[in-house]
Amino acid sequence: AQSVTQLDSQVPVFEEAPVELRCNYSSSVSVYLFWYVQYPNQGLQLLLKYLSGSTLVKGINGFEAEFNKSQTSFHLRKPSVHISDTAEYFCAVTPGMTGFQKLVFGTGTRLLVSP
Amino acid sequence: NAGVTQTPKFRILKIGQSMTLQCAQDMNHNYxxxxRQDPGMGLKLIYYSVGAGITDKGEVPNGYNVSRSTTEDFPLRLELAAPSQTSVYFCASQFLGGLQYFGPGTRLTVL
Incomplete structure (x- = not known):
């Protein structure tokens, strides 16, 4: 079975500052990893994904994440945040992409960007 | 393409009432x-379907039922609503080997 840990429930940051949202996972098999963003009162939108290849993946809105297999981590980063990045961010993993995808989500990190 | 649509957006139910949350997708996705998303928690899988006529339980199926008579529609039925079912419900669809696309959600309150 897989599990995902997002240790920070809330991360406050000032506008234009860098930010890192942490995600660690546990799995006995290889996994595919995702970051989703949820703006207030909206559904989930895919930010980025790691399926294979380069461990540094770039997503939308200037976000990037690095897959570290030895540390079982997939931390999300942005060098300079905007007020509009205020949202909840979810890390998720699945052991397979073909067929039924058992997506396991973390509990989320609320990013609060203030001026 | 409208993508994944869900109705209603909001609903308040009384304990013991029943309702159906609608979900439709126009992308011809199999899955x-x-x-459900509870405050401070990640999403938990209630039910899933691999195609018309085939459904299976997820992690938290108790109190819910589903059906999949067509590729496009996947309604979720709540019988005898309970306060523990107060949550935000998301529907998602996926093509074989592809990514999951999420609907905008239904916010349900049971009083």
Whole structure:
């Protein structure tokens, strides 16, 4: 079975500052990893994904994440945040992409960007 | 393409009432999913379907039922609503080997 840990429930940051949202996972098999963003009162939108290849993946809105297999981590980063990045961010993993995808989500990190 | 649509957006139910949350997708996806999101928690899988006529339980199926008579529609039925079912419900769909696309959600309150 897989599990995902997002240790920070809330991360406050000032506008234009860098930010890192942490995600660690546990799995006995290889996994595919995702970051989703949820703006207030909206559904989930895919930010980025790691399926294979380069461990540094770039997503939308200037976000990037690095897959570290030895540390079982997939931390999300942005060098300079905007007020509009205020949202909840979810890390998720699945052991397979073909067929039924058992997506396991973390509990989320609320990013609060203030001026 | 409208993508994944869900109705209603909001609903308040009284304890013991029943209702159906609607989910539809126009992308001809084989797989469809229902999740619930409770405050401070990630999404939990309620039920999923691998195609018309085939459904299976997820992690938290108790108190819910689903059906999949067509590729496009995947309604979630709540019988005898309970306060513990107060949550935000998300539907998602996925093509074989592809990514899951999420609907905008239904916010349900049971009083």
């Amino acid at each position: 469809m999913y229902w999740y």
